[in-house]
């Protein structure tokens with residue numbers, strides 16, 4: 001059983017992000033976390049320098065931006081909207097998330113999931129993960145649930161708690177299949193999270209069943 005309580009992406013993910021080999025959904029979550037976390041930005045900078053001497057002279061903000069563009073290039077189609085450059089209304093969100101929200105092709109529509117939770121799903125051009133925003137109202141209790149796949153979550157606004165911990169802005173969580181939890185929104189305001197939930201693997205499909213160990217992101 002793997003419990004990642006560090007609230008940061010593990011080093012394997014950062015190495016893959018730096019190398020550009022981390023899949024799209026995970027990359028969106030990592031880049032959202034990097035927006036908040038200087039510690040991981042510093043580590044990423046170090047990894048980038050290991051990977052490429054060309055980046056040695058660059059400033060962290062520039063590196064962040066170029067990495068982000070690499071990630072988004074996988075998602076965006078060729079034509080770029082000029083609106084994307086001035087995403088003023090969502091500037092408090094990480095660039096990766098703002099860009100998803102502002103792009104008409106990926107525009108999320110909020111839907112009520114339960115009495116205290118709304119969800120807005122993104123179209124990200126990949127089917128392995130469902131990428132979505134979750135909004136938990138102040139003090140809201142979500143249904144107790146588990147997952148059939150890995151789930152990554154980054155807190156974008158506010159905070160929430162579960163049986164294990166309190167999660168604040170920027171915190172990065174990994175939930176393994178079988179983890180049961182019941183997030184609760186903080187009393188002092190709504191909480192908005194970005195999440196990437198691995199699409200359920202159909203156990204009726206024998207190949208899908210065999211593939212399962214290969215899909216694990218975190219080998220520890």
Ligand SMILES: [Zn+2]
Pocket residue numbers: 007008009033037038039040041
């Ligand atoms: Zn971090």
